[in-house]
Ligand code: SF4
């Protein structure tokens with residue numbers, strides 16, 4: 704029973720952290736210039752079909768990409 708209780712507490716903590724996270728997202732205003740990909744310190748922005756795309760799972764929300772985008776195409780959700 705003790706192990707089950709610990710697992711439940713652990714799951715609740717992870718969920719709370721995900722709710723608090725304000726992920727950055729690239730909108731359709733993106734013109735695929737690549738500046739954000741060059742700017743991201745983690746290298747987690749890649750070229751997608753219509754826009755560049757942020758790997759939200761790895762993003763640490765530093766904001767460098769949003770500050771560098773000339774089109775204001777990167778928003779925080
Ligand atoms: S810097 Fe802005 S316009 Fe350029 S690829 Fe990134 S999101 Fe798109």
Ligand code: SF4
Nearest residue numbers: 743762763765766768
């Ligand atoms: S907020 Fe920072 S870590 Fe996240 S995608 Fe933009 S530059 Fe990379």
